[in-house]
Amino acid sequence: MGVVVDAVRAALERGLDCAHLEVRNESDMHAGRPGRETHLRVIIVSPAFEGQTRIARHRTINTLLAEQLAGPVHALAIEAVTPAQWAANGGPVQASPDCHGGSKG
Secondary structure, eight states, X not given: OOHHXXXXXXXXXXXXXXXXXXXXEOGGGSSSOTTOOOEEEEEEEOGGGTTOOHHHHXXXXXXXXXXXXXXXXXXXXXXXEOHHHHHXXXXXXXXXXXXXXXXXX
16 A cells, blocks of 8 residues: 555545545556556445535535545545445446546547
8 A cells, every 4th residue: 555545544434434445546547657656546435425415425525525636636536335235236337437638648
């Protein structure tokens, strides 16, 4: 794990009751130097999301990660589901797309 990934994980664990939490560093899928932590994917399962829209869930996460989003994190992909949705889907459902920006053309 990296410093930024660890900070994101800690902020989410402090702010939400997480039944499942993954923070993936997907920076190497994008243009730039190796080893950076600028493009992250969060997969989070929490009962706190019950009754919330997708936008409300993302707002909650963005608020909890305001410090990281103001600094080192350039892009954040979020999959935020309830435990029931997680069980019904059998785990994460969103795949990361290939990046065609920057020098990866």
